[in-house]
Amino acid sequence: MSHDHSHSHGPGEACDHGHDDHxxxxxxxxxxxxxxxxxxxxxxxxxxxxxxxxxxxxxxxxxxxxxxxxxxxxxxxxxxxxxxxxxxRKMIYSILLCTVCFLISLMGLTLWAMNDFPFFTLVDGKPF
Amino acid sequence: MEIPYTVKPRPDTGLYNAKLGIWLFLASEVMLFGGLFSAYILLRVSSDLWPHGMVSIPVGTFNTFVLIASSVTVVMSWASLKLGKLSAFKGYMAATIVCALGFLGVKSFEYYAKFTHYDVWFKDEATAKKYFTAAYGEKGEEATRKLFVERFHLHNTKATYDANQIQLTGHLFGNPMFATLKKLTSAKQETIQFTPDAPFGTHDHPKAIEVKLSDVQRLSAYVPAHSTYFAIYFTITALHGLHVLGGAIVLAYFLFTADHWWKKSPEQMANRVEVGGLFWHFVDLVWIFLFPIIYLL
Amino acid sequence: MQATKTTHTEPAHSHEHHDPGFLRSYVFSTDHKVIGIQYGFTALAFLFFGFLLMICMRWQMAKPGEAMPIVGKLLESLLGEVAKGGIISPDLYNAFGAMHGTIMVFLAIVPLAFAAFGNYVVPLQIGAVDMAFPRLNMVSYQCFAVGGVIMFVSFFIPGGAAQAGWTSYSPLATVIPTQGQTFWILGMVFLITSSLLGAVNFIATVIQLRAPGMTWMRLPFFTWVQFVTAFILLLAFPPLEAASVLQLMDKVFGSSFFLPTGLVISGKPYDISGGGSPLLWQHLFWFLGHPEVYVLILPAMGVVAEVIACNTRKPLWGYKSLVYSVLAVGFISFIVWAHHMYLTGMGTKISTFFQTTTMIISIPSVIILTCLFMSLWGGSIRFNTPMLFALAFLPMFGIGGLTGLPLGFNFSDLHLHDSYYVIAHFHYVVAPGTIFALFAGVYFWYPKMTGRYMSETLGKIHFWGSLIAMNLVFMPMFFQGLYGMSRRMSDGGATYALANPANEGVVTALTQTVMKLNVFVTHAAFLLLIAQIPFIINVFMSMFNGKKVENDNPWDATTLDWQTPTPPPHGNFTKEIIVYRGPYEYSVPGHPTDFTPQNMPDPKPAK
CATH class of the missing domain: 1.10.287 (Helix Hairpins)
Incomplete structure (x- = not known):
């Protein structure tokens, strides 16, 4: 596979040759x-x-x-x-990572909240 | 006045605008379906009776294959574009749309089957037992209870249910959709012809019985108002179906404007198809989770 | 010190030689500036409308059961039975209350703070020619307009508008027999869609369309906050959209997502399948509801930062702290929501979790406020109208924020939940908080949009009148709430007052002092209404009579939004933009002028 070096890099930019070959x-x-x-x-x-x-x-x-x-x-x-x-690259990953974190907190915290009861409000282990 | 990076990617992010845009939109869609899945989990965990076996697994599996195939064809259509093969692109894109319409067609058939399937609850125990016997013969109550236990997986529970808490399941004469007790009585009907479902483990439908509406406590088709199970089933699958329809319309637009865009800017066309494909894969992704959760678990 | 000002440049002629016509230029425009102004005017109109609703409510609270003069007759002719005799009936009061909240939050503040200012200013500040998706931008505005029309129309349908609070809690919202709630839900779906599309646009624009040299840490703080706000909208709104769909299903298709088993309405068992949970609605609603309040405040902080930096002639103090704090606030705002639900019977463990995260989020908020305060130290302050509003924002938001602390602790919230203390707290943050900041923004950017200053005299009258009136309206509410007065009482609490003979001997009945404060607050609210008149006159008159700006950068600001022609043409900039430095290079030692625009090439060394 030929590497195309015709594109220039800014300082600090990764050389992503994979994209050229696409x-x-x-x-x-x-x-x-x-x-x-x-x-x-x-x-x-x-x-x-x-x-x-x-x-x-x-x-x-x-x-x-x-x-x-x-x-x-x-x-x-x-x-x-x-x-x-x-x-x-990182940009998309970070967006999706945030999304997954928030989704887990929505599901997890809501489930926890609806199953954590104050003392003495359960009858036979079930909500009164 | 050109907006940069609509076709060529921006070097430091490696993205062109529309690709970033669609991923952001997909992130919000993850939260949307995630909210609905949260609702599903909460409703199921807090319910006493959650039915199983109400949806057809072979039909669902077929639909899964159809959607996976459409994911393959849509990415193949994009690859064909990158290779410069316009007619291959059109072929794969058409295949994707056909798969989408097939999926929706099967879904409509599933929905129709639900809308014409009924549960009946009776006013008191004695009446209920009378009708169970009418439906299934001598051991009628046993047969009905067996269906009830199997449906709600009650094998290991100690809870007992009176006969008037157990429903008789079947079809109405003429297979109407969305009939309710209120609608039937206001139409001055006094009795209905009810064909009960086959007993558990068999496929022989009993003969139709006559049911007096005055004995009925509740009559409901498998609709959102029936129970939270069907409410969440219809809401999630319908919202997913709307996304399938929306995606299919966008892909059809790409197909029908292909010649024009191929002449104007093949690179931008490939980008648009890629972005449309990303949405399509997301729709497939949601189904990959929906299918086991709704049909299998 | 001020040196020679840059000359006024002629707006560049658009290279499009065809005239797009009135419709394309002003109604169906895809130009971010036109869309920003469309959002701005629509939002300000809704802001005023929501204010008028509140005036009607305050009348009823001060004089329960009495007909409203003039307005009462108008209401009766428009709305019929609910306003019979010109008296605001309890149902109408509830409708006004629910719609006041909905309109202020979703149709006024968010569109003004995020969509209007954001659309106009952000592409300019990053050196872009427009937003990343201009046509999507236009569609966002149209969705917003449709949502607004639906909400407005709901007042006139039989049964009237939504009555179950801006929070639309089930089962009440579902079992109310009229269609107002359905309209509310449909309106919300359009508004949420508009915000989602806008959020996608903003994030893509800031990431992709920054001018060369505009690195992340050179972005003006205003752009940073809009970026974080867009992320909050993108990820927090969808669960409410999901919940709205579920509530719509409950109302239209009779499902029971939020209706519990055994529900009894007016003594009769409700004919539903049951099995649902009202708490589920609350969780899904507040999952958005809490990040939403950060959507209300963050853009305001951004505006204040810009106005302060420009009018103190020195850089913002702690730019990095500001940026990291706003990112932290954005992130943590997603995990504090159940502090709105302390009284729903949550267990102590989960309660403590949310209390802890609520306390933690106050840290970056205070850091932001501190940095803004510190930015004043040693500054050469220009007390023009935008600066007055920005300065007032700081202590007002301080009061609002600090009074949130007793609400954030679950033990003190036991007493204060759903009382007037809550109303005072959030109004302090949004009214003399956000709205003041937005006023500052209007006075600040008006010269760039129109080429004329707004009148300083009218501005100062508006400022002092509003500041005094706001405090007179909301400060007494803290005391009413501490005393135990509940929210959402259509008679202003008369049923629970000591003066009511039925409450003989009830120790906690509302005293005469508390009831008299109702009247006081109503008078103050009228004062606040009058104080807005100079503003309304100013906005329209200054377009024709305002003092013309001397050049394109009348405030001598450094950010790119001031380095354009006035008003900016289609395409925004007349020359290529390259950014050489940070956003607040004011009073740089050795520099001939007291400000260095971001895109000015480095000046040759002196002599």
Whole structure:
């Protein structure tokens, strides 16, 4: 793959040669093969998730955890490969990191708030 | 007066404007669906009766495959553009839109099945038991209770339910949508023809029975008003469906203006398609979480 | 010291030779300056409308059950039954109360502080030709306008406008039989969409369109706060949009997202499936609601910073602290929301968590206020009207912020929650706080937008009248609240007053002092209304009669927004912009003038 040095750098700017190669035919073909592979992985992941449904796991927590884990892996592939997230830079990552933090705090704190009760207000362990 | 970095990326951020813009928008969409998922978790955790098996897994799986395929085709259409192959782009883009419409079509079919499926609750225990027997024969109450236990996964609970707290599930004659007790009685109807669902583990539908509306406490189709389960199901899937529709419209616009943009500025066209594709992948991403949570868990 | 001023440059001729016509230039414009002004006028109109609603409410509180003169007849003819006899009925009072809050927050302050000033000034301050997505900008304004129309129209539908508070708590909001709440929800959906699109635009613009040399730490503080505000809007609004959709489903499709099992309305069990949670609405609402108040205050701090730096002729004190503090405030604002919900039966652990984060967020807020105060030290202060408003902001926001502390502690909030103390606290922060800062902004940037100064005389009357009246209106409310007077009482508390024979022997009944303060506050509110008249006259008259500016940079400011022609043309700058230095290079020793614009090349060494 040829390196294109025709672009100039400002001081302190990283030399991101990868971006130059993104327009060459060989790179695109390689990427197409990657897309098809990931598509296959997603199909397989779906089949795995559905199969899991028919295999009864006694622990509810474990079932949820595994289902969400498979979903997260599939999502990571879509985001990383199809959405080119693994090629993107700090800017996008920091935006998404903030978002994920806030989302977790929304879900987590709300769940906690609705399950933490003051003393002496529970009857038989359930809210009065 | 040109706005810079609409086509070429800005060196220090490595982004062109629209790509940054769409990622920001997607961040807000993460919070939107995240808010709905939070609502789902809270409603489910705080509920006594949360049903299972109310949605068809084969249909959902098929829809998942359709959406994943559309993600592959949309990114292939972008790659074709980068390779300069306009007709390949059009083909893949058309395939994506067909997948989208297929997804929506299947969804409409699922919704229709819900809107015509009914639960009936009766006014008191004796009446309820009478109708259970009418529906399923001698061991009618047992059969109805079995359906109830299986639906709400009550195998290990100590809670007991009276017969009038247990619903009879089935279809109405003529398969109307959205019928309610109020609507039926105000239309001066006194009885309905009700076809109960098959008992658990079988596929033989019992024959239709006649139900007097004066014996009915509550009648509801599987609609948002039925229970919080269906309320959140319809809200999340409908909002997702609207995003699928919106995305499909934007992609169709790219398809139909392709020739014009290819002549005007192929690079900017590729950027726009990439940005549209990013939205499309996000829609797929939401479904990747929606599918196990709604259909499987 | 002032040296020779730069000459007034002619606005460059646009290279577009066709005339876009009136509609394209002023109604469907994609130019950020036109859009900023559109937002500005619409927001100011809603600000005044919301104020008038409050005047009606204050009348009812001071004289419960009495007809309002003149206005009462107008209300009766417009609204019918609810204003029968010119008396503001309790339902109408509730509608006015809910809409006053909604209109002030979502239709006045946020559009003015964020959309109007931000749209006009931020692209200029970073040296850009426009926003990153001009057409999206236009659509944002149109969504906002549609939302505003829906909210306004809701007053005239049968049953009237929303009545369940600007917080629209379920079940009340859902079970009210009229459609006002539905209109409210629809209006909110449009307003949220407008803010989201605007936020995307702002963030992309600041990241991508900074001029060469404009590094992050050379950005004017005003741009920094707008950037953080945009992030807050982007990530905090969607859960409220989700919640609004759910509440809409409850109202229109009869679902029970926020309606609990066993709900009984007026003695009858409500015909719903149940299983929902009113607390869920509160969590989703306040997840936005709290960051929203930072959206209200941060742009104001930005305006004050710009006005102070320019009118003290010295750099802001602690620029880095200001920047890091505003980033911290933005981030922490997302995890403090349940301090609005201390009385919902939360357990002690979660209560303590939110109390702790609430205390922590006060630290960067105080740092910002301290830096602004310290910026005055040793300055050569010019007491023009914008500076007066900016100076008044500091102690007023101080009072507002400090009175938030007893509300942030869960034990003291037990007494103060939903009392007039809360009303006094947040009005101090927003009214003599944010609104003063925005007035400062109007007086400050008016010369750039129109080429004329606003009248200093009218400005000073406006300032002193508003400052005195604001304090007379809101200071007594602290005492009323400490005494135990509740919010949202349509008769001003007469039912709970000692004077009411039914309250014979009730120790905590409201005393005559508290009730008399109602009358006092109402008089002060009328004074505040009158004090705004000079401002309204000033804004319109100065466009024709105001003293013309001497040059493009009448305040001798350093930031790029003052290095453009007046008013800036399409494309903003007449020459290429390169930034050489930070934003507040005032009174640099050895420099011939007392300010060095950001884009001026380094001057040759003296002699």
């Amino acid at each position: 327009n060459s035919p060989e790179y695109i073909h390689k990427t197409i093969r990657k897309y098809l592979k990931v598509g296959g992985i997603l199909f397989a992941g779906t089949i795995l998730t559905v199969a899991m449904y028919y295999v009864h796991i006694p622990s509810v927590a474990a079932t949820i955890a595994i289902a969400l884990l498979i979903a997260t892996v599939k999502a990571a592939f879509v985001a990383g490969v199809f959405m080119h997230l693994s090629d993107e």
